Amino acid sequence: MSRYWSELVAGLEPYVPGEQPQDTSFIKLNTNESPYPPSPAVAEIVHGFAADELRRYPDPESRELVAALADYHGVDRDEVFVGNGSDEVLAHAFLGLLQKPAPIRFPDISYSFYPVYCALYRIAFEAIALDSRLRVDVDAFCEPCGGVVLPNPNAPTGIALGLDALRRLLAAQRDVAVIVDEAYVDFGADSAVGLIGEFDNLLVVRTFSKSRSLAGLRLGYALGQAQLIEGLQRVKNSFNSYPIDRIACAAGVAAIGDEAYFRACRERIVASRERLAGELARLGFEVCPSHANFLFARHASAAAGEIYTGLRSAGILVRHFDQPRIDDYLRISIGSDADCDALIAVLEKILS
Ligand SMILES: *Cc1c(COP(=O)(O)O)cnc(C)c1O
Numbered sequence: 001m002s003r004y005w006s007e008l009v010a011g012l013e014p015y016v017p018g019e020q021p022q023d024t025s026f027i028k029l030n031t032n033e034s035p036y037p038p039s040p041a042v043a044e045i046v047h048g049f050a051a052d053e054l055r056r057y058p059d060p061e062s063r064e065l066v067a068a069l070a071d072y073h074g075v076d077r078d079e080v081f082v083g084n085g086s087d088e089v090l091a092h093a094f095l096g097l098l099q100k101p102a103p104i105r106f107p108d109i110s111y112s113f114y115p116v117y118c119a120l121y122r123i124a125f126e127a128i129a130l131d132s133r134l135r136v137d138v139d140a141f142c143e144p145c146g147g148v149v150l151p152n153p154n155a156p157t158g159i160a161l162g163l164d165a166l167r168r169l170l171a172a173q174r175d176v177a178v179i180v181d182e183a184y185v186d187f188g189a190d191s192a193v194g195l196i197g198e199f200d201n202l203l204v205v206r207t208f209s210k211s212r213s214l215a216g217l218r219l220g221y222a223l224g225q226a227q228l229i230e231g232l233q234r235v236k237n238s239f240n241s242y243p244i245d246r247i248a249c250a251a252g253v254a255a256i257g258d259e260a261y262f263r264a265c266r267e268r269i270v271a272s273r274e275r276l277a278g279e280l281a282r283l284g285f286e287v288c289p290s291h292a293n294f295l296f297a298r299h300a301s302a303a304a305g306e307i308y309t310g311l312r313s314a315g316i317l318v319r320h321f322d323q324p325r326i327d328d329y330l331r332i333s334i335g336s337d338a339d340c341d342a343l344i345a346v347l348e349k350i351l352s
Pocket of ligand 1: 084085087088111151155181183206208209218219275
């Protein structure tokens with residue numbers, strides 16, 4: 001605390017990301033990173049990058065990357081916004097689209113960055129309770145409000161909504177923006193991208209961090225009708241003209257171009273997820289039906305905090321949220337099959 005801080009900063013409770021230990025010997029199943037490297041096409045860009053190019057600022061509009069994403073998703077170029085990680089894209093969307101007189105809505109158990117952006121931009125919100133099985137009750141999000149943010153699949157539960165439910169929500173909220181955060185959609189949920197033409201209030205937010213194994217590159221994007229995208233650009237151009245550096249732009253284009261590799265990684269992770277879910281059930285865990293690259297599970301008798309600590313001392317990191325309603329759950333990122341096997345072996349010891 002310093003007397004030089006603004007009142008706003010003094011009152012913030014910043015987001016705390018999952019641990020990134022310097023000690024690389026941990027099996028990291030705590031931040032939903034990919035266990036697989038990015039596409040070899042990305043490695044080629046990074047290794048071959050001419051450092052001399054870094055003398056110059058990058059293209060402020062990242063046109064090459066925007067064009068690659070527009071072609072990939074079958075939308076127009078003015079329907080794509082790119083940012084330095086989807087966290088930045090979300091932050092711009094909160095400021096640009098959700099700072100309204102009426103409180104916005106998001107689930108009470110959801111991505112914990114949302115309330116942090118609300119505090120930063122002084123946006124009032126109502127956290128809408130998930131039902132007893134931790135599912136999103138879409139009807140509760142259809143009531144009049146200042147806007148909606150919904151991860152699909154939700155985090156940290158991994159549970160996905162179908163497109164019918166999203167369509168109902170979008171139709172009920174015609175007058176305000178609805179942001180669908182699709183950080184995990186590639187692992188098996190239905191994307192709302194196909195609804196963009198039908199709904200001018202829909203903004204879909206995506207990231208390269210999970211399904212494209214590029215958390216370290218910091219690339220995210222949003223898709224929506226041109227007027228929503230222009231709102232984000234107005235925020236971006238009032239904040240940082242060059243959020244995407246030259247290396248990230250070129251590597252992002254290369255990643256989007258390697259569809260075969262992307263699909264292969266995704267399929268491996270989905271297969272490992274299904275296998276791990278079965279093993280956890282065998283060990284007495286109740287596992288939420290996941291469409292993401294993580295599982296959210298609680299044990300019938302053992303306390304989550306103790307399992308977390310036991311795993312940690314055996315060199316395995318998972319995430320435990322010490323927060324009401326979910327403090328008996330663990331969120332476990334899907335690693336390689338070897339990582340999953342190591343996890344199961346340690347759990348068998350802890351639980352016996
Ligand atoms: C990981 C995650 C993000 C942020 O991803 P970055 O692109 O790495 O900033 C956004 N939303 C949800 C729900 C996430 O889990």
